[in-house]
Amino acid sequence: MDNMPGKSFVVTSGKGGVGKTTITSNLGMALALRNKKVCVVDADIGLRNLDVIMGLETRVVFDLVQVIDGECRLKQALIKHKRAEGLFLLPASQTRSKEAISPEQMKALIGKLKEEEQFDYILVDCPAGIEHGFKNAIAGADEALIVTTPEVSAIRDADRIIGLLQAAEMYDPKLIINRLSLEMVKRKDMMDKEDIIDILAIELIGVILEDEQIIVSTNVGEPIVLTDNSKSSAAFKRIARRIEGETVPIFGETEQEGLFARLKKLLGFDRKEQQNV
Amino acid sequence: MLRRKPGAIEIKGLGNDVFIILSNEASFSDIESDLINRLEKSKSFLAGIKIVLDTKDRILSLEELEKLRTILSEKFDIKIAFVRANSNETKEAVEQIGWKIETLNQESGKMADEMADEEETRTIIIRQTIRSGQKVSYPGNVVIIGDVNPGGEIEAAGDIVVFGKLRGVAHAGINGDNSSEIIALGLAPLQLRIAGIIRRSPDSDSITDHVPEVAKIKDGNIVIENLDKFRRGDG
Numbered sequence: 001m002d003n004m005p006g007k008s009f010v011v012t013s014g015k016g017g018v019g020k021t022t023i024t025s026n027l028g029m030a031l032a033l034r035n036k037k038v039c040v041v042d043a044d045i046g047l048r049n050l051d052v053i054m055g056l057e058t059r060v061v062f063d064l065v066q067v068i069d070g071e072c073r074l075k076q077a078l079i080k081h082k083r084a085e086g087l088f089l090l091p092a093s094q095t096r097s098k099e100a101i102s103p104e105q106m107k108a109l110i111g112k113l114k115e116e117e118q119f120d121y122i123l124v125d126c127p128a129g130i131e132h133g134f135k136n137a138i139a140g141a142d143e144a145l146i147v148t149t150p151e152v153s154a155i156r157d158a159d160r161i162i163g164l165l166q167a168a169e170m171y172d173p174k175l176i177i178n179r180l181s182l183e184m185v186k187r188k189d190m191m192d193k194e195d196i197i198d199i200l201a202i203e204l205i206g207v208i209l210e211d212e213q214i215i216v217s218t219n220v221g222e223p224i225v226l227t228d229n230s231k232s233s234a235a236f237k238r239i240a241r242r243i244e245g246e247t248v249p250i251f252g253e254t255e256q257e258g259l260f261a262r263l264k265k266l267l268g269f270d271r272k273e274q275q276n277v
Numbered sequence: 278m279l280r281r282k283p284g285a286i287e288i289k290g291l292g293n294d295v296f297i298i299l300s301n302e303a304s305f306s307d308i309e310s311d312l313i314n315r316l317e318k319s320k321s322f323l324a325g326i327k328i329v330l331d332t333k334d335r336i337l338s339l340e341e342l343e344k345l346r347t348i349l350s351e352k353f354d355i356k357i358a359f360v361r362a363n364s365n366e367t368k369e370a371v372e373q374i375g376w377k378i379e380t381l382n383q384e385s386g387k388m389a390d391e392m393a394d395e396e397e398t399r400t401i402i403i404r405q406t407i408r409s410g411q412k413v414s415y416p417g418n419v420v421i422i423g424d425v426n427p428g429g430e431i432e433a434a435g436d437i438v439v440f441g442k443l444r445g446v447a448h449a450g451i452n453g454d455n456s457s458e459i460i461a462l463g464l465a466p467l468q469l470r471i472a473g474i475i476r477r478s479p480d481s482d483s484i485t486d487h488v489p490e491v492a493k494i495k496d497g498n499i500v501i502e503n504l505d506k507f508r509r510g511d512g
Contacts, residue, residue, distance in 0.1 A: 159426050163408035167338045
């Protein structure tokens, strides 16, 4: 047990529907599988989702607004994940609005999660948009993870968010590209990761490929990280390692799975080539 | 004695007014600490008087302005006559916080003239990528060392030079100067405007390797020329 203070991340994108909530839940799980104590916080007050995606909907009793209003203790509102020892969820309120809390209160709450509850990592799932909810979500964050998909509008919004984070003195956000389709990149129907980085000019911390399995996993409320033989699961685990400061090279994301690669896989020589996303 | 780095703020008397001028380059925390240090020293003659806050081209958030207000009015009992701001984002935030924005009749005519003379030939250098939603507006020439991303905007009374890729909107010669030019290492803007003329990018989105180019007005249209050719032709 070390006494390093915990680290808080906000997972944000500007645009809705790019996968913030899925990424928050899977990264939380991936970090918890590395024996860290992790709290995922749903800051999308009024549009609660994170509990559903994590399969914890039925266990929600108290929420974040009630903790802030002093209607319950912080410990009472934290829900332990059924599949991981160190993973906890702090759910959002479904009935209140984002204006029910202030950035200062959010900051104090994150501080409490670090100090009183001794979490190693706190991941805050940010609502879409750049208004009050966004300001709440970034208030207590030490660092930001920006999620984008390879679409012009998502990249435009991510760019706007990076500018707003600068204004809030958060200068070094990391980028996660979600739903990259190698097929489409090869056909030149989709921007490649280099094109995206060229515009956003921030450090890439992970690429998650288009994967139907993710939709299945979010619908049944089981983070895909718990599935062993999935490309996406491996990608999330690598992001978790990078968050922990390990150097895991990002290469091979855009390699097409060709005949040769498939042959190698068949013969069991696929160790690194296929999985380094 | 340690040499002081260039101040994050400047306090100046101009005409009958006292100006507090914020540096464009310094970090906000430097501004805060510098402001407190400097005011601490000149407390005796500044307390109770009205000053002009010149934010220059800084983009200040509401929170940052609130911090400034706490320092100025609560800590040092200084009142703000009005705020001078070039950035529209800052202007919006200033309005939200309830301070007055400088309008022309608020400053003495003589000073406005002096400032205008000075500003026409002035050039601002910004070492930052201008991202979506950010806008730089300046009454002189603007040099950006960085990219201008789609959704970002540059406005200048004079020329605009982008040492990077110009992918957003640039408007040179906002006050009607037809000889203004827009120069970029990579010119792929959504729209170019010089004085009163607008040119938008072709709808076919051909992604090519961009070379340094210059946009200027020729025969009433905005034309784009290779920067090399332009230089050879001129010299």
